[in-house]
Amino acid sequence: EAGVTQSPTHLIKTRGQQATLRCSPISGHTSVYWYQQALGLGLQFLLWYDEGEERNRGNFPPRFSGRQFPNYSSELNVNALELEDSALYLCASTDSTYEQYFGPGTRLTVT
Amino acid sequence: GQSLEQPSEVTAVEGAIVQINCTYQTSGFYGLSWYQQHDGGAPTFLSYNALDGLEETGRFSSFLSRSDSYGYLLLQELQMKDSASYFCAVRAGGFKTIFGAGTRLFVKA
Numbered sequence: 001e002a003g004v005t006q007s008p009t010h011l012i013k014t015r016g017q018q019a020t021l022r023c024s025p026i027s028g029h030t031s032v033y034w035y036q037q038a039l040g041l042g043l044q045f046l047l048w049y050d051e052g053e054e055r056n057r058g059n060f061p062p063r064f065s066g067r068q069f070p071n072y073s074s075e076l077n078v079n080a081l082e083l084e085d086s087a088l089y090l091c092a093s094t095d096s097t098y099e100q101y102f103g104p105g106t107r108l109t110v111t
Numbered sequence: 112g113q114s115l116e117q118p119s120e121v122t123a124v125e126g127a128i129v130q131i132n133c134t135y136q137t138s139g140f141y142g143l144s145w146y147q148q149h150d151g152g153a154p155t156f157l158s159y160n161a162l163d164g165l166e167e168t169g170r171f172s173s174f175l176s177r178s179d180s181y182g183y184l185l186l187q188e189l190q191m192k193d194s195a196s197y198f199c200a201v202r203a204g205g206f207k208t209i210f211g212a213g214t215r216l217f218v219k220a
Contacts, residue, residue: 033208035210041212041213042198042210042211042212042213043154043198043200043210044210045207045208045209045210048206048207048208055205055206056205056206056207058207090153090154092154098141098142098144098159098161098202099144099156099159100144100154100156100208101156102153102154102155103153104152104153105153
């Protein structure tokens with residue numbers, strides 16, 4: 001069974017640009033969570049999608065947004081990039097139980 | 112606000128037992144999870160407690176006291192490969208998952 005996949009692995013952008021990160025959940029999982037992990041720090045909850053709908057979001061500005069497609073894959077968009085957005089962005093999928101399965105992450109660097 | 116507190120760092124020797132504590136303050140509570148993350152890797156699920164008590168999975172055990180808003184992860188027979196960061200996470204109201212800042216475990220020979 002394939003795990004959670006994320007693309008790209010690395011992304012380098014300049015301040016003010018937009019970034020799009022993608023996530024494909026494990027087959028059969030309908031929920032996708034997005035997290036931001038700054039270097040050496042914990043995971044900060046960004047967004048939760050389930051059955052195509054945004055169910056909840058963390059304490060992040062509106063320039064962090066996303067969507068979930070009919071095949072349950074998901075996209076995270078970050079507009080007007082700032083230097084402090086540089087982080088590892090992790091996606092996790094779940095079949096609505098308590099265990100989340102994480103992808104390898106996208107390392108976003110904003111210069 | 113919502114917060115989870117866990118020690119930033121713990122050091123132990125191979126073969127020993129180590130306990131990593133987690134206290135939480137959240138809006139709503141469904142359960143407490145523990146994840147392990149090696150440097151450069153993704154977090155992997157270790158355990159989940161929804162009810163008070165101890166859950167054992169091999170060398171790892173996890174405990175929860177809902178009345179004390181407290182839990183811990185117990186690692187026995189420590190091995191070098193257990194050196195990693197360990198995160199507690201609460202499944203809170205609205206099914207948000209709130210993670211602690213992580214405890215970095217160093218296992219020495």
